[in-house]
Amino acid sequence: PPPTVVDEGDSLPFDPAACPDRPAHDRILLVRPTHFDVAYAINPYMGGDVDRERAFDQWRTLRDASDRYVDVTVLDPDDGWRRYGADVVGADGLSDPARPADHPDLVFAANLGLPTADGTGVVLASMATDERRGEPAYLAAWAEQAGYEVSSPPTGAFEGTGDALWHPDRRLLWGGYGVRTERAVYDDLADRLDVPVLALELTDDRYYHLDVCLTPLDAEAALIQPEAFTVDGLARLDEVFDTILEIPVDESLEGMAGNAHCVDGQHVLLPAGNPETESVLRDAGYEPVPIDTGEFEKAGGSVFCLSLELGTPT
Numbered sequence: 648p649p650p651t652v653v654d655e656g657d658s659l660p661f662d663p664a665a666c667p668d669r670p671a672h673d674r675i676l677l678v679r680p681t682h683f684d685v686a687y688a689i690n691p692y693m694g695g696d697v698d699r700e701r702a703f704d705q706w707r708t709l710r711d712a713s714d715r716y717v718d719v720t721v722l723d724p725d726d727g728w729r730r731y732g733a734d735v736v737g738a739d740g741l742s743d744p745a746r747p748a749d750h751p752d753l754v755f756a757a758n759l760g761l762p763t764a765d766g767t768g769v770v771l772a773s774m775a776t777d778e779r780r781g782e783p784a785y786l787a788a789w790a791e792q793a794g795y796e797v798s799s800p801p802t803g804a805f806e807g808t809g810d811a812l813w814h815p816d817r818r819l820l821w822g823g824y825g826v827r828t829e830r831a832v833y834d835d836l837a838d839r840l841d842v843p844v845l846a847l848e849l850t851d852d853r854y855y856h857l858d859v860c861l862t863p864l865d866a867e868a869a870l871i872q873p874e875a876f877t878v879d880g881l882a883r884l885d886e887v888f889d890t891i892l893e894i895p896v897d898e899s900l901e902g903m904a905g906n907a908h909c910v911d912g913q914h915v916l917l918p919a920g921n922p923e924t925e926s927v928l929r930d931a932g933y934e935p936v937p938i939d940t941g942e943f944e945k946a947g948g949s950v951f952c953l954s955l956e957l958g959t960p961t
């Protein structure tokens with residue numbers, strides 16, 4: 648398949664099942680929530696007071712649960728924040744030399760970048776909002792010392808795996824755009840990563856990232872919130888996935904159920920408190936692993952946003 652972007656309304660110029668295999672991204676990067684807070688509102692869910700101790704407990708539970716299925720690595724913003732922040736910044740011109748405390752959303756690792764198809768590299772994000780602009784510099788510094796090939800962000804707003812999701816096992820990328828990420832970045836990414844991109848438009852602020860309304864489960868199945876997509880977008884999802892499981896609207900909006908993470912094609916980590924979504928998953932043969940992420944939901948994020956999938960560096 649050619650490395651082009653296919654828009655929703657256009658007919659597929661290739662057979663998605665014929666996309667070559669891709670090694671699993673079997674490592675998860677988490678960012679320690681030392682500075683996590685709700686200090687501004689850039690999505691409709693943000694508000695309320697964060698209980699820091701509880702946030703830490705919830706994050707540790709997520710870390711330990713993830714660790715049962717995949718390799719987990721932790722980026723500590725305080726582990727020499729000059730290295731992760733200020734010092735990197737001047738050099739790459741990436742952002743402002745802010746202290747970690749000025750990045751209360753840094754814990755949402757998914758938004759910081761996108762792994763390459765083979766997982767040995769990572770493309771940095773360029774955040775849509777001023778509030779988060781300085782964050783990808785932390786990933787840049789960490790990933791470089793960890794041995795990943797780090798490449799510069801595309802031109803335009805691009806929020807990493809918040810909006811760009813790899814199709815499981817295949818060299819095929821889903822590209823959400825319209826709220827945070829701009830459609831134009833996918834032309835560059837298709838080219839650079841040498842993969843076709845299936846673009847999906849998001850038009851509703853409540854579904855501000857693709858990862859709050861689409862959870863790929865395996866090469867054949869996905870869990871979605873249909874309300875988030877256009878008619879053409881839904882048709883595309885239907886065309887590519889044999890099985891589409893649906894989340895009830897209230898569990899998406901009140902429980903962030905769409906921000907689930909299928910870590911190994913079988914176990915699905917999802918925010919606790921979504922019994923209907925759990926039974927939809929169980930009925931389809933998946934194993935739901937509920938995790939309490941209530942504190943992070945006050946910032947509009949949950950299980951998937953807190954994790955950045957990566958491969959192993961060469």
Ligand code: ARG
Pocket residue numbers: 689690693752755757758779808809810856858859946947948949951952
């Ligand atoms: N407060 C963060 C923001 O609005 C939450 C990010 C959640 N991340 C995600 N991938 N959905 O940017």
